[in-house]
Amino acid sequence: MNPLLSLTPEVRAALEEGRPVVALESTLIAQGMPYPQNLEMAQRLVRVIREEGAVPAIIAVGYAGILVGLDGENLQRIAEGRDVAKISSRDIPAFVASGRLGATTVAATMACAHLAGIRVFATGGIGGVHRGAETTFDISADLEEFARTPVAVVSAGAKAILDLPKTLEYLEAKGVPVIGYGTDTFPAFFCRSSDLPLELRCDDPDEVASLLCVQDELGFGRGTLIANPIPAEHAMPEAEIEAAVRDALDEATGHGVTGKAVTPFLLARLVKLTAGRSLAANMALVEHNARLGAQIAVAYARAKRAGSP
Numbered sequence: 061m062n063p064l065l066s067l068t069p070e071v072r073a074a075l076e077e078g079r080p081v082v083a084l085e086s087t088l089i090a091q092g093m094p095y096p097q098n099l100e101m102a103q104r105l106v107r108v109i110r111e112e113g114a115v116p117a118i119i120a121v122g123y124a125g126i127l128v129g130l131d132g133e134n135l136q137r138i139a140e141g142r143d144v145a146k147i148s149s150r151d152i153p154a155f156v157a158s159g160r161l162g163a164t165t166v167a168a169t170m171a172c173a174h175l176a177g178i179r180v181f182a183t184g185g186i187g188g189v190h191r192g193a194e195t196t197f198d199i200s201a202d203l204e205e206f207a208r209t210p211v212a213v214v215s216a217g218a219k220a221i222l223d224l225p226k227t228l229e230y231l232e233a234k235g236v237p238v239i240g241y242g243t244d245t246f247p248a249f250f251c252r253s254s255d256l257p258l259e260l261r262c263d264d265p266d267e268v269a270s271l272l273c274v275q276d277e278l279g280f281g282r283g284t285l286i287a288n289p290i291p292a293e294h295a296m297p298e299a300e301i302e303a304a305v306r307d308a309l310d311e312a313t314g315h316g317v318t319g320k321a322v323t324p325f326l327l328a329r330l331v332k333l334t335a336g337r338s339l340a341a342n343m344a345l346v347e348h349n350a351r352l353g354a355q356i357a358v359a360y361a362r363a364k365r366a367g368s369p
């Protein structure tokens with residue numbers, strides 16, 4: 061085990077014994093949702109993953125290196141979010157060196173999960189190609205991490221703050237399989253479908269697990285995106301989301317927001333512009349993804365025990 065990793069005894073034991081573990085990111089908690097709803101959500105995710113028979117591992121960076129299995133006071137500090145930086149892949153070395161607390165994005169969480177030997181990770185939405193990327197070059201480091209790190213990420217697709225067709229093109233160009241879970245189209249986070257077709261579909265956790273086992277055997281070292289639509293009862297009208305996204309994008313341009321501040325700015329504005337309705341939907345879909353992530357991790361551990369490569 062890499063000496064920079066600091067695992068809780070629960071996570072360490074599960075990994076040593078080949079039991080199912082599900083990684084969770086901390087940027088979603090620190091910069092993706094307001095306090096205290098974010099703390100309640102994190103606690104609920106942990107419960108849901110345990111209910112399904114897997115071990116949750118919230119990942120962050122700070123104090124003792126890379127923290128795998130955040131709880132108690134550290135989780136509280138991440139949720140309060142004061143002085144907690146957003147850490148993408150390139151920021152990991154500097155933050156480990158300084159010992160400052162940082163919340164990991166999808167990209168950084170994938171990198172850390174892989175170091176620890178965790179195969180499955182559940183979140184809300186991934187970063188992607190931003191609208192207007194043809195002039196700004198704003199493409200999330202999440203996509204590059206999918207190109208090189210063999211971790212399976214369960215998400216509700218990607219938010220409409222992004223350019224979804226370009227995001228799918230980028231994943232195709234990088235050789236990343238995108239699996240529609242019970243769907244033939246790419247989900248659009250708050251909406252069940254973007255109408256963009258996907259070629260790959262799985263309808264149960266065992267099917268996903270066998271694909272992950274084949275990826276292990278091939279050893280190409282790429283991630284997998286499992287796109288799980290938001291439950292129908294929590295989905296939001298597309299027109300409402302699109303109007304809010306346009307307003308949020310105008311405000312970002314007006315305020316001159318750039319770089320890593322763009323995504324947290326847009327997420328926070330969406331919550332305000334939808335009068336909190338998007339927050340309730342967001343919490344519901346993350347929980348839904350945590351449950352599926354745990355079911356996939358359980359199926360994957362079973363397949364490995366049965367001798368799959």
Ligand code: PSU
Pocket residue numbers: 085087088091092148164165166167184185186187188199200201202219249319320321322323324327
């Ligand atoms: N999209 C969401 N919710 C989030 C994020 C994205 O719907 O919380 C967070 C994730 O941590 C993701 C990060 O990895 O934002 C992407 O940031 P950027 O676009 O700066 O790469």
Ligand code: MN
Pocket residue numbers: 198199200201319320322
């Ligand atoms: Mn960016």
